[in-house]
Every structure is written in C-alpha cells, then in structure tokens.
Amino acid sequence: MKQMKLWMHAAILIICGTVSMQAETLRGTVKDAITGEPLIGATVRVVELQGAAAVTDIDGNYLINISQGGRYTIESTYIGYEPSMMKEILISGVKEVVLDIALRENSTELKEVVVRPRVNKESTVNPAVLTGGVMLSMEEASRFAGGANDPARLVMAFAGVSGEADGSGLSIHGNAPERMQYRIEGVEVFTPNHYNDMWNAGYGLISGLNSNVIGNSDFFTSTFNANYSNALSGVFDVKMRPGNNSKHENILQLGSAFEELTLEGPLSKKSNASYIVNYRYGFTALISQLGLVDTEGDQLNFQDFSWKLNLPTKKAGTFSIFGLALLDKTHTDRIDLKDVHSAYDASNFNGDMTQLLAGISHKIHLGNKWSWNTTAAYNMQHIGVDNLYYGLERDANGVLKTPLAFEEPETQYLFSKQKQNEDRLLFNTELSKQITGKWLTQFGAEYSHRFFDLKYSSVDYLYADPSTMKTYTDMKDDTGLASAFWQNLLTLSDKFSMSLGVAANYFVLSDDVSVEPRASMKWQPYNGGSFSLGYGLHSMVEKLDTYFYRDETGRLVNKDLGLSKAHHLQFSYSHKFTDNLNLRLNMFYQYGFDTPVGINGSTYCVTNRFYAYTDEPLVNKGNTRNYGGDITLEHYMSHGFFGQTNFSLYKSQYRGVDKVWRNQLYDRGFMFKILGGKEWMIGKNVLNVSAKYSIQGGLRYTPIDVEAMRANVAAGIINDDPIYKENEAFSKRFKPTSVVDLTVSYKINRRKVSHTIAFEGLNILDAEAPQWQRYDLATGEIRTDKAGISLPNIFYRLDF
Known part of the structure; x- marks a missing residue:
C-alpha cells in the first residue's frame, strides 16, 4: 500500500x-x-x-x-x-x-x-524619423473593429486619414488616394488593393495585404524623410515578417466573406531559414445569396497570395524571396426593370485585374556599424474593362420613348473599352551607418523602369454606332524614374534631435529633375512631452495615361508634363498624461505647384481625379493647398481596455489657369473617430469586443445643368455623363456619413490548437455615402446615388 x-x-x-x-x-x-x-x-x-x-x-x-x-x-x-x-x-x-x-x-x-x-508605441520602424510618421503594430491594430486583416482599413482609424465604407482607398488631409504611395520590402509598388484603378484611381475594395503576413510597418502623413520619393500625401512603408524558424504553424479561417490559409515554419533549423505563405479567396455571391449584403448586381470575386522565404547565411548576409499576387474579376448582373431610372442603372461592367509583385532582397552587415540593404523586384498591374449598357426603348427618330423599358432582353451597347497594362522593373539600394552615438546617416538610390501598354476608347454618347468610337489613348512604350537620397539623424542632446536630408528625382519621359530638401527637429523639454517641426519638398509622377492623351488630331499634347510638386510643413505636440494615456496635436500646411490642370476654360485638376482615364489636354500650371489640424487622445491597452478618439478639421483647394481657388473633390472638411475595446482573459481563453464609430464630411461635387440634360434627352441624346455647371465646380458638398464597425471574438486555447469564433462587421448599420449625382430619365430631375457596403464576416479560425 x-x-x-x-x-x-x-x-x-x-x-x-x-x-x-x-x-x-x-x-x-x-x-x-x-x-x-x-x-x-x-x-x-x-x-x-x-x-x-x-x-x-x-x-x-x-x-x-x-x-x-x-x-x-x-x-x-x-x-x-x-x-x-x-x-x-x-x-x-x-x-x-x-x-x-x-x-x-x-x-x-x-x-x-x-x-x-x-x-514600442513611441517610435517608427525607420530610426531616422522624427515627425510625420507612426508605426502600425499588427498585433495592436488587429484589435481594431472592422479590420478584416486589412492594414489599409486599420490606418483609417488614424487622425487625418479618411476612407469609404466600400473601399480601401486612403485620402490623407484631403488629398486624392492616388497621391499616396505603397512600398513593400523597400520598393514602390502599385496600390495593392483589389480592383485598384478599375473604377477610380488609387482606390479598390480591400487590400491584398494581410495582417497575418505583415510585420510592424510605418505610415507617414506628411514631411516624410528623403528615403521616400514619388508621393505627395503619404507613404505606407510595409514590411513582410519572416516565418517562424523553429516550428511549423498554420492558420485556417473559414468565413462568410473570405476564406484563407496561412502556413509558416522552418526550412532548415540549422540555418534558421523560414517560410510564410498566405492564400485568401473572397467573394460576394454567397453573402449576397444569404441576404447579408445587397451588392446591387455587382459580382466580385477576388484572390490573393503572398509569400516570403527568409534565408540567412553565415557570412553573406540574409536573403529574402517575397511576393504578392492579386487576381480580380467583376461582372454586373442586369437589375430589375423597376430599379432602372438612369442610363447608369442599365449598365454592365465587365472587368478583370491581375497584379503581381515578385522580388529578392539582401541585407548584410559590413562591420564597423555599416548595414547594406538591396532589393530587386518585378511589379505588374494589368487591367481590362468593357463598359456596356442595356438598350432603352427609343422611337424611330432615336428619341427616348419609355425610359423604364428595355429593348431586347440581351441587347447591349458598348460604350467604352480600356486597357491599362504596366510592368515595372524595380531596384533599390540603401546603406546605413551609425557614425557615432549622435550621428546616423542613410543614403541610397532607387530606379523604376516602366513598360506600358495603354488604350482607352469611347463613343460620344450612349447607343452610338460602335464605328464612331474615339480613341483617346493608345500607347505602347517604356520610361523610367530614378531617385537618390541622403538622410542624417543628429542627436544633439538627450532632449533635442534633428533629421536633415535631400532627395533628387529624375523622370525620363519629360526629362524633369527635382531636388528636394527635407528637414525636421524634435525637442523634448520634459519627460513625457515633445515638440516637433518638419518641412519637405515632395514630387510625384502622375498615372501614365495622363501623359498619353491624344487630341482630335492624334497629337500627344500631354507628353511633356513634368513632375507634380508640393511643399509640406507640419508642427506636432505630444504629451503623456500617464504611461497609457497620450495626447497628440498636429498642424499641417501643404502647398502644391506644377500641378496638371485643364486648359481652354476647363476646371479639371488631377487632384480631383475620380475615373480611371484622363481624356483632355493639361498643363503644369495648377496649384493646390491643404491645411488644418488633427488632435488624438489615445489610451494604450491596460487591464484589457484600449481606446482612441481623434478629430480633424481641414481645408483642401486647387486653382487652375484662371487663378480661381476652388474646393478639391476630397475636401470633406472634418472627420471624427472614436474606437475602443475590452479584452477578458477567461482562464487561457480570450474574449474581445471592440467597436469604432466614425463620421466625416461628404465629398465635394459640381451641380448638374438640368435644363441642358432635358434638352439633350428631348433631342434623343442619351448619355450617362451629366452636363455640369463648370462655373460652379466642386462648390457643393454631400451630407456627412457615419459608419459603425463592430468585432466580437472568442478564442479558445488548447494545448495543440486554438479555436476562434468571431463576428467582424464592417459598416454594420449599412450606411451609404452620397458619391455622385445623375440625371433621372424617369422624372427629369437630379438624383443622388449612394455607395457603401455592409460586409459582415462571420468566421471560424483554427490555429494549429
């Protein structure tokens, strides 16, 4: 016993x-x-x-x-x-x-x-940054409501950054989404959003980036360092994380909107080599059939695949092989007859986009505090879109007879065709040295060679003879963009630092050179408080189709357009009330010049670009100005609670050759956001509830000339593009829109597996933002169309 x-x-x-x-x-x-x-x-x-x-x-x-x-x-x-x-x-x-x-x-x-x-919450990944940037922690940001594993949606919670309920396009301080730049593993890439540039420039539905693969990254909203060129509003500097080099780990997620699989683990434990891959498939058909979302006939199917192999060596440094691929298809189903009120309602949009990034990077320590990073990559974006319209019944004279009646059930009329194919070869190299404890220097160069095949054709009005289609862009060629930089961080004392640099850019197509000084300083007069001031001159290349518009005689009238430029100035103040409660105040001013604008009475400006193609002659004689302030109060997670509230007030304007200041399209005026969440540890399990509320001013718009539209219809001319009152360009603003996101998740941890059941609701109240106006063929009046999608993703996740 x-x-x-x-x-x-x-x-x-x-x-x-x-x-x-x-x-x-x-x-x-x-x-x-x-x-x-x-x-x-x-x-x-x-x-x-x-x-x-x-x-x-x-x-x-x-x-x-x-x-x-x-x-x-x-x-x-x-x-x-x-x-x-x-x-x-x-x-x-x-x-x-x-x-x-x-x-x-x-x-x-x-x-x-x-x-x-x-x-960790007080500094950027780039050590030479003193102002204008914040670090996006994937672990921290993943707690934000409505994140959908999408880093672009996560940064929408930041002050000064606005977006739409139905997209991941980022407007910073009233700038257009295409004015910002994405970088992945050190090189500039196309905006990595699904359906990017298919409807409007720099936009897209949801990012192809995935927080399961992305590591801590930097997001810049103003006065970014000389390391970053070819951007006018902001930079998202994305880093892909290496996979686990000691054990294999997997994530399987099954949901109503997305299905995805992540695999990572060691390739060789002896060398610490590792891999990480992620595949995601998204669709709207299922959630639409379940009644969770009304897609209004738009069928969206998309896939993305990302990977990184991390290959350290004993003496030759660390090599990485990385990539990101996006594949998108969209089709518009014919809607019910009762819902047709305009030509747009009877449209059929067929499009596809393929985007690929594949590259290799190398990092080596050269001794004596030297570090050398080099990346070579291939990046492509191919887009094809056909825009067709179902016929509306007309009499023998071509006059609209019954606005709500179709012709033959399957009769479709081609209105426009577009092709945007661009392939880039990218190279970036950067050296860093900590010369002394007080002096860090960084210098390097980047080159992007761009091969393009662009074509855009359209008829003048709906139901026109296809043989009358005009070609506005038809160009197959190549060009390049080169840049070099030198940046220095000088820590003059424990309270005062300066960052000084200069960038130089050369655009091969127009033979344009831009030399751009960058300077910032940071003063910490007391523990927990800091003042910072930054200045920078920045420039960027427009979308390539801008340069290859052909006029009626076939001349390339925009080919000599140079770089668009802007001065940035930002002042920031930060104060820590406690270790977990922080206040940040930013004031900014941006003055743009050499901005492409329309001529011959046109009020067009590239900063208001909404559609995918430019179809008019331009000159570098425009100006822009964006100014305002942001205030943020943030409570870092403590005892399971985290929260943030921020408010932005700003103005964004432009002027053309007539020297009249007008509002920019994205001049929303204000935005307010509040988010918070609570996490409970229940034994080994984790319950998380988070919510976000945001409200922002509406987009600007130009009133439609109703009488001119009525006269056109009476004459048998049916066109989806309204006739605007150009003398009142962007004088009106749509009503503000508020959006609520909610996430509730419960994670059950076991010895070898974790189970997560979650509801992730984007725009759970199905708010729709007014986006444009159209002429209603049924009433002869103006109607406001709205956009917005409520995307409830109910998912089960398995970590094993």
Whole structure:
C-alpha cells in the first residue's frame, strides 16, 4: 500500500511536470536597430513575472517559458544602448510569440543622464524619423473593429486619414488616394488593393495585404524623410515578417466573406531559414445569396497570395524571396426593370485585374556599424474593362420613348473599352551607418523602369454606332524614374534631435529633375512631452495615361508634363498624461505647384481625379493647398481596455489657369473617430469586443445643368455623363456619413490548437455615402446615388 502511494505521488509529479512544460513560449532576437547585428548578452525580461528572464546567445536569440498566459510588458537592456519597453504583448495560445527587439545605440553618456526606456508605441520602424510618421503594430491594430486583416482599413482609424465604407482607398488631409504611395520590402509598388484603378484611381475594395503576413510597418502623413520619393500625401512603408524558424504553424479561417490559409515554419533549423505563405479567396455571391449584403448586381470575386522565404547565411548576409499576387474579376448582373431610372442603372461592367509583385532582397552587415540593404523586384498591374449598357426603348427618330423599358432582353451597347497594362522593373539600394552615438546617416538610390501598354476608347454618347468610337489613348512604350537620397539623424542632446536630408528625382519621359530638401527637429523639454517641426519638398509622377492623351488630331499634347510638386510643413505636440494615456496635436500646411490642370476654360485638376482615364489636354500650371489640424487622445491597452478618439478639421483647394481657388473633390472638411475595446482573459481563453464609430464630411461635387440634360434627352441624346455647371465646380458638398464597425471574438486555447469564433462587421448599420449625382430619365430631375457596403464576416479560425 505504501509503495502504491509512492507511485501515485510520482505520477502526480510527472503530470504536474508535464503541465509545467506546456508553458507559453516567448522567444526572438535582440539586434542593433541600425545594422541588424545580433547583440550578445542582452537581457530580456517579463516585467510582471519574477524570474521570467533570459540572456541572448551568440546569435542574439533568447527564449523565455511563461507559466501563465496573459498580456505582459517585455523589457530589454544592453550596455551602451537605450532600454526597450514592449507593452501589452499577448502571450496566449498554441502560436509561439516571436518578438524581435531592435535596440538603438545610446547617444548620451550614461553619467550625464538617466536613460529612459524607449516604448514600442513611441517610435517608427525607420530610426531616422522624427515627425510625420507612426508605426502600425499588427498585433495592436488587429484589435481594431472592422479590420478584416486589412492594414489599409486599420490606418483609417488614424487622425487625418479618411476612407469609404466600400473601399480601401486612403485620402490623407484631403488629398486624392492616388497621391499616396505603397512600398513593400523597400520598393514602390502599385496600390495593392483589389480592383485598384478599375473604377477610380488609387482606390479598390480591400487590400491584398494581410495582417497575418505583415510585420510592424510605418505610415507617414506628411514631411516624410528623403528615403521616400514619388508621393505627395503619404507613404505606407510595409514590411513582410519572416516565418517562424523553429516550428511549423498554420492558420485556417473559414468565413462568410473570405476564406484563407496561412502556413509558416522552418526550412532548415540549422540555418534558421523560414517560410510564410498566405492564400485568401473572397467573394460576394454567397453573402449576397444569404441576404447579408445587397451588392446591387455587382459580382466580385477576388484572390490573393503572398509569400516570403527568409534565408540567412553565415557570412553573406540574409536573403529574402517575397511576393504578392492579386487576381480580380467583376461582372454586373442586369437589375430589375423597376430599379432602372438612369442610363447608369442599365449598365454592365465587365472587368478583370491581375497584379503581381515578385522580388529578392539582401541585407548584410559590413562591420564597423555599416548595414547594406538591396532589393530587386518585378511589379505588374494589368487591367481590362468593357463598359456596356442595356438598350432603352427609343422611337424611330432615336428619341427616348419609355425610359423604364428595355429593348431586347440581351441587347447591349458598348460604350467604352480600356486597357491599362504596366510592368515595372524595380531596384533599390540603401546603406546605413551609425557614425557615432549622435550621428546616423542613410543614403541610397532607387530606379523604376516602366513598360506600358495603354488604350482607352469611347463613343460620344450612349447607343452610338460602335464605328464612331474615339480613341483617346493608345500607347505602347517604356520610361523610367530614378531617385537618390541622403538622410542624417543628429542627436544633439538627450532632449533635442534633428533629421536633415535631400532627395533628387529624375523622370525620363519629360526629362524633369527635382531636388528636394527635407528637414525636421524634435525637442523634448520634459519627460513625457515633445515638440516637433518638419518641412519637405515632395514630387510625384502622375498615372501614365495622363501623359498619353491624344487630341482630335492624334497629337500627344500631354507628353511633356513634368513632375507634380508640393511643399509640406507640419508642427506636432505630444504629451503623456500617464504611461497609457497620450495626447497628440498636429498642424499641417501643404502647398502644391506644377500641378496638371485643364486648359481652354476647363476646371479639371488631377487632384480631383475620380475615373480611371484622363481624356483632355493639361498643363503644369495648377496649384493646390491643404491645411488644418488633427488632435488624438489615445489610451494604450491596460487591464484589457484600449481606446482612441481623434478629430480633424481641414481645408483642401486647387486653382487652375484662371487663378480661381476652388474646393478639391476630397475636401470633406472634418472627420471624427472614436474606437475602443475590452479584452477578458477567461482562464487561457480570450474574449474581445471592440467597436469604432466614425463620421466625416461628404465629398465635394459640381451641380448638374438640368435644363441642358432635358434638352439633350428631348433631342434623343442619351448619355450617362451629366452636363455640369463648370462655373460652379466642386462648390457643393454631400451630407456627412457615419459608419459603425463592430468585432466580437472568442478564442479558445488548447494545448495543440486554438479555436476562434468571431463576428467582424464592417459598416454594420449599412450606411451609404452620397458619391455622385445623375440625371433621372424617369422624372427629369437630379438624383443622388449612394455607395457603401455592409460586409459582415462571420468566421471560424483554427490555429494549429
């Protein structure tokens, strides 16, 4: 009996030991933020847990076993470097938490000052940035309501950034979405949104980027450093994360709107090589049939695939092979007769888009604090669209007889055809050196060679003879854009820093050169408070079809257009009330010049571009101005709660050759957002509820000349494009629109698998924003059309 008790005690000890070995795992590397070299002997500890600490090995690796899942603060220290504080890191579930920590060399003597730890929420990934940018943490941002694994929708929560309920196009401070730039792994790419440029420039439905694959990235809204060229409103500098190099991990998500699979793991544990791949398939047919969404006849089917192979070597540095592919198809079903009130209602839009990015990057430490990054890539975007209209019944003289009646059931009339094919070869190289503890320098160059095949044809009015179709663009050629930069960060004291740089851009097509100074400073007069000021001159190339419009004689009248340019000025103030409550105030002014605008009485300006093609002659004689301010109050996650509210007030205008200031299309005037959430740890399980409310002013619009439209219809001329009162261009504004997003998720953590059941509702109240006006053929009056989609995604996710 005594022996039996001993065996029972032993069994209990073994079971307890097994349970303890099932601890959560935190691991990663500690490296120099500039060179990426591993720091040997750095200390990493979990602040809330006694004894939960580790020292990095010869490769900079650390590993900490944690007995109880939860949210923790991770602190890292190393002699001669600023301490790092990573707050509210969730360690729970079957998926390993891999936390790579970048420490910055201390710029002051330890005897002079007590070095404060650098908190992860207070700095950008790019170490030379002092103002105009924020870091987007994927783990933090994934808690935002309505994120849909889409980084573009996540940044819509930021102050000064507006978007639509039915798209991922980002308008910053009243600029058009196409004025901003996306970068992936160091090179400029096409806006990686599904259906990008098919309806209007720089827009799209949802981003092809996926937060399951993306790592912490930088988002810039003004005065961005000299590293970033060819953008006028902002830059989204996206980094793809490497896969887990120690164990295989998988995610399977099945939902009403998206299905996706993510796989990652080691390729070779000896070399620490890893892979990560993600595939997603989205559609509207199922949710439309289930009655969850009214797509109004638009059938959207899209796929995307992203990957990254991380291949470190012993002496030759680290190689990465990465890519992103998007495949989109859209078709408009014929709607019911009772819903046809305009020619647009009887339209049929058939289109497809293919986008591909494939590249290889290399990073190597050259010793003595030198780091060298190089990326070569291929990027393409091919778009084909046919715009057709079902016939409306007319009499023998071509006069509209019964506006609500179709001709033959399947009769369709071609109105326009467009092809936008562009292929780019990209190359970027950048060197960084921490010359002293007070001086960091970065310099490099980028070249993009662009091959294009563009064609746009259209008839003058609906139901015209197809043989009368006019070709506005028909060009197959190539050109290039080259840039070089030099940026320096000078830490003059523990309270004052400056960042000085210059960029130079050369556009081969128009033989145009732009030299652009960039400067910023940051002053921290007291602990928790800072002032910053930034200035930059920026330029960008317009969409290539802008340069190849042909007039009635066939001449390329826009081919000599140069770069569009703008001066940026921004002032920022930040104050921390507590470690978790932060106030930020931004004031900005942007003055654009050499902006392409219309001639011969036209009020057109490229900053108001809404449709995919330019079809008129332009000159570089326009100006723009955008000015205003943002205020943000943010509560970082603490005790399971997080929240943010921000308000923006701004004005955006343009003027053409007549020197009259007018409102820009995206001059919404104001926007207000409030979001928050609460997380509960229920044993090892996690319940999360988050919501976001936003309201913003409507888009600007030009009134329609009703009498002129009535006269056209009476004469038998039916056209979907209204006749506008050009002397009142963008003088009106649609009513404000408010949107509510809601996410509720419950994650069940088991030893080898985690289950998540969630409702992720984008625009759950089905709000529709007024977007344009049309002439109603039935009433002879003007009608306001609205756009917006409520996208409820009910999904089940499996982590294993």
